[in-house]
Amino acid sequence: MKLFARELRLLLRDRAAWALVLLFAGVLAYALWNGADLARRQRDTARAIEQSTAAFDKQVREVLGVQAIDPRQLARQPLTASFTPAPLPLLASGQADLAPMHESVSLFRLEQPSDARVEIENPSRLLAGRFDLAFVLVWLFPLFLLALAYDLIAGDRESGTLRMVLARGVAPWKWIAVRAIARGAPVLALALAATLLSGWSADAAVGARLAFACAVVLAYGLFWLAVAALVNGFAKSAASAASAAGAAWVGIVLVIPTWLNVLVESLHPMPSRAELVASARQAAGDAERRGSELLSSFYKDHPEWMPPGMQADFMQQLLAQQDEVGRAIDPVRERFAAELRDQQSMVETWRFLSPAIATHEALTDLAGTGYWRTEAFRAQVAAFKQRVEDFYAPRIHGNKPITKDDLAALPRFTFAEEPDAAWQGRVLASIAGKLGLVMLVLLIALRRISARVLAVSSA
Amino acid sequence: MLEAKQLTKRFQDRVAVNGLDLRVAPGEIYGLLGPNGAGKTTTINLFLGFLSPDGGCAVIDGVDVAADPVGARRKLAYIPEQVALYPRFTGVENLEYFSALGGRSHTPNELYELLERAGLPRAAADRRVGTYSKGMRQKVGVALALATGAKVLLLDEPTSGLDPAASHDFSQLLRRLAKEQVAILMATHDLFRAREDATRVGILIGGKLAAEYSRRELEKADLEKLYLERLRA
Incomplete structure (x- = not known):
């Protein structure tokens, strides 16, 4: 501990170190402020949706108290499926700035508009997203760490203090480990403090998520300190150590994620969005032209919904057309979903090629703005659309009014969070993978440093 | 106490230290002289454990340096040229x-x-x-x-670049330490300081101890002359 304090004092005697630490604090503060803005907008949106849903519910309840309602009238009103605000929106905006916070669900809506609005792309693309805390932690935090720790021993080797230090009888690995931690401590402490601060305005109990987020940040920081140690094992001077550290940052944070993104998109290309929209339009046009023929065919499939005397109205025809459109574009939608799943699966498999990817995935997962929670929302919205259809379609086809007895069965959307164990398992795997990488890099670094120390000290 | 037993170090095909036998007892100041490339600094590095010997061993106060370099370093003090x-x-x-x-x-x-x-x-x-x-x-x-x-002091050109007064002060200090039973090995080019301070002087040439002189011998002879004779031999 005393050695740590001395190393820290040595570091803080350097004005450049103070400048770096203050700059990093400023960058973190800006990222948190940026995230707070997104979180506020999400909260406001959710509150507004909640209020309008409650008002609509109240209105329906009052009307049903005195009279039955034609299902066509009620089904025309769009229902809003609201995405519960993320547990830690300040930590990572993730897909929150692309995926919608709510979806408008109506029985009478052709399929393509809602899906076309949603940007279903690979999450790794989001690495270049908004200037949020995750961006700072994944991209800039390693740079600041390396700026303070790139010359763990390279500078001492040049100045000759390395021989003086080693002659004191200190174990090289111990001295370098303490120095690395001391050099990284100010930036690491700020990163952890900012991570904890990201839970400041969270609504739900987020203690466990914050603890996991701190572990993710700590493991990522340790990885970069291990990289600094490795670089010092190879570099002959402080200048070459700085170049090597910079190259490591570019490779791990920029090149590998970009390369993986290109690879993922080449192996699992997303179908054209234009194809989805065009096929929906074509299906809608065809369905309109086929009109009553389509309705007859529909009732052949659903004889239980056939109205008495077969006198179909406009809405019944529209439902039949919509069913046909859905059937026509289902294969395209399924291709989108399948490619997206494959892309995500590939990213999951190869994320440890770059701890930057693994860290970003873990942080967005913890923030509740990652792929898994967003995908869960999409799946639940799809299920809700089905519930809406299952509720209204038979009543419209059967000309069956909605009464107060149906009140409890009226479709309402509530987002169901996945069990804690699910995200905990994914994040734990990410932390364990990173710690494994830390051990691997340290192992190579220590072997290299021991050999290096002996060889160079003799010069 | 500081001891080298058949200490050998090679760098590829060049032998830097060749079967060196050396013993510096507590209270002794051993002046290790020799031209550039004679193996003085390599010998110091072998005692410091910064190099592994190819043969023989270096021992600091009973600790084999190659077997326990960190433990050996804890028993010595080291003052380099810079x-x-x-x-x-x-x-x-x-x-x-x-x-x-x-x-x-x-x-x-x-x-x-x-x-x-x-x-x-x-x-x-x-x-x-x-x-x-x-x-x-x-x-x-x-x-x-x-x-x-520490009971062992390793010095590598300690007075190089010092002004005469500082060099004199340094000598006084070495003598005080020797009186406190510290074993001192001083690799140096400074013949004057070696003659003044050392209780024994060894001349290292091509990694081998070519000659060794006691305090008594040094008092009677001209060290510079002896040194140059050995170099020309």
């Missing part, structure tokens, strides 16, 4: 830092006293080392050697 210190620390902070690395803890007063014993006044001790002259840095190195309380 005492490299951290320029952003003051003299006393450097002393405290390097002492702590060796597992030694001193009060601030003890640190100032050590620096004063080494010839560095308190006012200078509180200045950043970046402003120090070579002689002042050398004094911090001496204070560090004093702080360790």
Whole structure:
């Protein structure tokens, strides 16, 4: 501990170190402020949706108290499926700035508009997203760490203090480990403090998520300190150590994620969005032209919904057309979903090629703005659309009014969070993978440093 | 005590130290002379454990350096030709830092006293080392050697670049340490200092000890003449 304090004092005697630490604090503060803005907008949106849903519910309840309602009238009103605000929106905006916070669900809506609005792309693309805390932690935090720790021993080797230090009888690995931690401590402490601060305005109990987020940040920081140690094992001077550290940052944070993104998109290309929209339009046009023929065919499939005397109205025809459109574009939608799943699966498999990817995935997962929670929302919205259809379609086809007895069965959307164990398992795997990488890099670094120390000290 | 037994070190096809047998007893100052490339610094590095020997062994106070380099280093103090210190620390902070690395803890007063014993006044001790002259840095190195309380002292060209007064002060200090039963091995080109201070002098040529002279022999002979004769032989 005393050695740590001395190393820290040595570091803080350097004005450049103070400048770096203050700059990093400023960058973190800006990222948190940026995230707070997104979180506020999400909260406001959710509150507004909640209020309008409650008002609509109240209105329906009052009307049903005195009279039955034609299902066509009620089904025309769009229902809003609201995405519960993320547990830690300040930590990572993730897909929150692309995926919608709510979806408008109506029985009478052709399929393509809602899906076309949603940007279903690979999450790794989001690495270049908004200037949020995750961006700072994944991209800039390693740079600041390396700026303070790139010359763990390279500078001492040049100045000759390395021989003086080693002659004191200190174990090289111990001295370098303490120095690395001391050099990284100010930036690491700020990163952890900012991570904890990201839970400041969270609504739900987020203690466990914050603890996991701190572990993710700590493991990522340790990885970069291990990289600094490795670089010092190879570099002959402080200048070459700085170049090597910079190259490591570019490779791990920029090149590998970009390369993986290109690879993922080449192996699992997303179908054209234009194809989805065009096929929906074509299906809608065809369905309109086929009109009553389509309705007859529909009732052949659903004889239980056939109205008495077969006198179909406009809405019944529209439902039949919509069913046909859905059937026509289902294969395209399924291709989108399948490619997206494959892309995500590939990213999951190869994320440890770059701890930057693994860290970003873990942080967005913890923030509740990652792929898994967003995908869960999409799946639940799809299920809700089905519930809406299952509720209204038979009543419209059967000309069956909605009464107060149906009140409890009226479709309402509530987002169901996945069990804690699910995200905990994914994040734990990410932390364990990173710690494994830390051990691997340290192992190579220590072997290299021991050999290096002996060889160079003799010069 | 410091001992080399058939100590050998090769760099590819060049033999830097060739079966060196050397023993420096407590209270002795051994002056190791030799031309550039004779193997003086390699010998010091072998005693420090910065190099592994290809044959024989180096022993510091009973500890085989190759087997336990860290343990051996804890038993010695080392002053190189250029005492490299951290320029952003003051003299006393450097002393405290390097002492702590060796597992030694001193009060601030003890640190100032050590620096004063080494010839560095308190006012200078509180200045950043970046402003120090070579002689002042050398004094911090001496204070560090004093702080360790080691029974073995390795010196590699310790008086190189020092002015005569600083060099004289350094000699006085070495003699005091020898009286305290410290075994001192001093690799040097400074024939005058070797003759003045050493209790024994060895001339290393091509990694081999070509000649060795006792204090009594040195008093009777001209060391420079002996040294040049050995070089020409």
